[in-house]
Amino acid sequence: MIYGVFVMARTVALSEQAYRRLKELKEALNLSYSDLLLKLIEEYERYRLRELKELCRKLKTTPEEASKIEEITVQLRRRSWW
Secondary structure: OOOOOOOOOOOOOOOHHHHHHHHHHHHHHOOOHHHHHHHHHHHHHHHHHHHHHHHHHHHOOOHHHHHHHHHHHHHHHHOOOO
């Protein structure tokens, strides 16, 4: 019996500057490009949530309003059409 591992690859076009910075960060953190990109996306999502919470604080929304805004944001992120 023959077993194989298939890895799906994608090509992404980057500027030279973006590639260099991504490569430097990849090497500094000792991660694969895939793991690095997932980590960057997760951090960006956490950043957006912090910004949203700060905006709610500035607008003096109630905790209930802030929870509703967060719930709507989560629903929007799950949409596959954008």
